[in-house]
Structure formats: C-alpha cells, structure tokens
Amino acid sequence: MTTTNTTNTTNTSMLPNTNYRTTVRIDASADAVFGAITSTEALAAWWSPVSGSGLAGGELRFPMVADQPPLLIAVDEALRPSLVRWTVRECTFMNDWVGTQPTFTITPLDPATCELTFEHVGLNDELECKDYCGRSWDHFVRTSLRELAEGGPGAPNRSPRDLARRAAEEQA
Secondary structure, eight states: OOOOOGGGBOOOBOOTTOOEEEEEEESSOHHHHHHHHHOHHHHHHHTOOOEEOOSTTOEEEEOOSTTSOOEEEEEEEEETTTEEEEEEEEOTTOGGGTTOEEEEEEEEEETTEEEEEEEEETOSTTSTTHHHHHHHHIIIIIIIIHHHHTTSOOOOTTSHHHHHHHHHHHHO
16 A cells, blocks of 8 residues: 655645535546445445445435435436546435535546545535534545555544544544
8 A cells, every 4th residue: 555645635625605625646546546436335445335326327325324314315427537426315414415516526647646636516614514524524535535545444434543533523
C-alpha cells in the first residue's frame, strides 16, 4: 500500500451557502477508484454495507442506522472512469439529505494516479447536518475510500476506526 501524505491532498471547502466539496489525490488508477464507488463490495468496505446496483440506473440501499429504513440512493450517472452522480431518494434518519446529489468526479493524472473531487450538491450551510456530515465525508472520502483504492483497508461506518474518529470529535 502506498501512503499518501497531506502534500498529496487539497483542503475541504465548507464556505457559507456552498456545497460540501473535497478533493484528494489517490495513488490508484481512475478505473480502480471508479470501481470502488460503483461496486457494492467496495462501497461496503469504505462507506457502509449496501445492496443494489452502483451502475447507472441502479439503486443503492445503505442500512446506515439500526431500526431505520435504509438510505435509498438512485444512481443517476456512472460514466467509467470519470463520473458517478447519485440522488438521495429516501433518508428517514437525515431528512435534509433527500434530493441532494453526492457526486464523484475522477480525473486521471497518470496511469496509476488520479484526483477525486467529491461534491455533495445540496449539503450546504442551510442544512442542520452540514458540519457533522462534512466531517464524516472527510473521513469516508479522504481517508477510507482513498486507503481502500490504494490497496489498504477501508474504515467504513461503525468500524473501529470510524468509531474512534467519532469519539475524538465528541471530545474536541
């Protein structure tokens, strides 16, 4: 596994009334990163258990919270290897997300490296969950997805590393 230090990443933006957006350099091919975003096995390894199809026209169901219906996401676009766009259709545990569009833009830098820009269109200052969700996306995209694509383990929802991150945030 290749370790990427902070010089290989750019900062996260959370400006007033702007969408959450972050960009990270990943030491993996654009195709590998695309696969990590569209494969249910890979999604479960970096974000959360999931069922369904991550390809264009598919639906993904993420059981994020016990005793709640799963987060339902429609896969609007999946253009290998450059773009994946979702629309949140149902989210009973975080109603602010309904209608928002998590979007992954993958730019190849060379055959073995790419840049991933993740923008959650609609996740902005007007939403109550903006800060919490932004910190979570920082972890899942900048750390968990990046590490998985680079050949390491992910740190998905409720994994020991994710729980440790959440505990540290609560103490801060």
